[in-house]
Amino acid sequence: MKLTISRKALADLMAKGGSAAAKNSPVPIIGHARLVAKAGVLRVSTTDFEMQAEAFAEAAVEAEGAATVSAEKLTQIVGRLPPDASISLSLEGADVVLKASPGRTRLKLATLPLDLWPALDFKADGAAVFDLTGGELTRLFARTYESAKVNNTATTIACVFLHARDWRGTPSLAAVGTNGHICIVTAVALPEGAEAMPVRGGQAGVLLSFETVAAALRLFKGAEKVRIRVTDRVIALEDGHARLISKLIDATYPDYQRIIPAPSPTRAIMNRARGLSVVTLLESFSTKDQGHKLECGAGTDGLIVAASEAGGEGFDQVDATIEGEITPFGVSSLYLKLMLNAYGVERVALSFGERGAAILVSADDEPDTLGVLMPMRVAGDLVRRLSA
Template identity: 30%
Template sequence: MKFSIERGVLLKAVAQAQSVVERRNTIPILANVLIEAAGGEVRFRATDLDIEVVDRAAATVEAEGATTVAAVLLNEIVRKLPDGALVTLTDQGGNGRLSIEAGRSNFQLATLPKEDFPVMASSEYEASFTALAPVLRRLFDKAKFAISTEETRYYLNGVYMHVAEGDGGRVLRCVATDGHRLARIDAELPEGAEKMAGVIVPRKTVNELRKLLDDDEALIEVSVSETKVRFVTPSITLTSKVIDGTFPDYSRVIPQNNAKRLEVDASEFAKAVDRVATVSSERSRAVKLSLEEDRLVLSVNAPDSGAAEEELAVAYGDERLEIGFNAKYLQEIANQVDRENAVFLFNSSGDPTLMREGDDTSAVYVVMPMRV
């Protein structure tokens, strides 16, 4: 195998592959990337047995072939090569070495046989549809902050993507929750998604997928089966197992009758929460919201370190209310708001609070209160 490729193109492909590779694993081949050169392109394939990413890049192929090499090491080498360099990779076969040449630099890396590399079994996908990258980006970006990190409730360790009934008909919906906060994001249902099974996309897959969604013009092909989900861009294919579990009935958690309405500048609110939370103890991070007509006072009282208070002008016309929240949760929810104003809907100091962006109901957030 021998091919030449521009350093920037190679770096993009290798960086994508090495991020999938698990740093700590007991199977040496899983630390490697499979490089396959054929025709006028090179494919870089990496897997951790749960996710597989294949990145295709244009290259000048002199001799076709395939080999595997340490992904993280290859990424480090390519990253340190000069911008614009032409990189030539050569595998003689038989000597267990991959040669990397760029200008006056020459590296020899150990290889492992391509036959040992595990390729994820193909799946029969029950539903396939296409969506613009910004649509998928919004669905996953706005939901992922609420993914649980608690391994015992493994079915909450991802984003639940499914077809649901929205205000104006059926929608493509992403939901994530950790039991303390919940995010529910809707988008127009793409053609072909109607029969899609609901799947829980794992946290690591959500993070890897995010790297594919930066191009606003890109059309992403999504295929879903009961066990796998696949995302295809013009140059990258990301295939992942889905979490084998049942996502809870989240609709029971979303309050329907919260009538006390607070409207506040989302950016100012997030900054004010951050400021007053500075003095709170790291363990609880509790912030109290005291509401009365058109006035909100954020306060923290931490016996060990001190107290803080900040007042904000808001739109609020209901009875006086005092309610406490984890400062981190409040900030994360407020930071999801793309519009100027965030609307909070309260019931009482002990009930879940609903938050949305202005009058837009396509993105809804729920946060549980704390005792303060």
């Protein structure tokens, strides 16, 4: 193996193709990246046994071949070379020799046997095949991933559920993430072929680990088109520059639709940006030992938000239109901030049912996303005292 490639191209390959390498593993080979130089292309792949990331770019290949090297070490080296460097890689005996020009840099990286590298096998026979844009993939995964991951210790829901479902009377591809206290579900138009995904719990869909979703966002966030293939065990995503193969979680996702409350005429339609500002300001007083609790209630000109702990207290008001009688309620600042960040519109609505019932979060200008917040019990004294 012998090739030349720009530092920028190799850095991008390591950032993407090297992203699945395991760190501090007792199995050294899964900390190694597999480099394959063939037909004018360098492919960089890493795996942790459950997931495999691969990225490819053009290179001046003088001699075709393959080798494995430490993914962490090669990433560090490339990151420390001058931005305009030209890098040559060549296999010399049991080492990969890296040279950089301009300059006289010469570094030697130890290899491990190629046959030890545990490539994931993806058999496409019978797979469901469909396409998403990078924007659609980001819409489905970014919000749901955050809501499922935060403070999640329940293994049965520690994932993102990607599935076909009816959304407001339209066939859609939806993703949902929840940790039992917050839930976000979002949808895009159902792409042709997605309905053929394996059926679990009566719905065509698959369960993706946090690691898989995070890797998909890193690799395909700005992609023009992502081709997705799904079997009952494995998912593969590819965009012409990178590929991700991952095993699926073998479980049935809970019936999350049961926890989504119906819209209520009792609502607070609030300015989203102002809400984020207020929550960020007051979260200094919503401490972890109190569950990051904020106390909220209706004010004369909007929604009052208050917090109190041993080190102090504070309150502020969010511009909002109050419809109906809102009983003072508590909510985690961590979850409310995450929920408000899930939307990209000016105003969002919090809908309230009976006291203590789940709060529905929605936006008229973003109807393909719904959120659910479980409230915290409060007496309401703090809101009444600080707003007096």
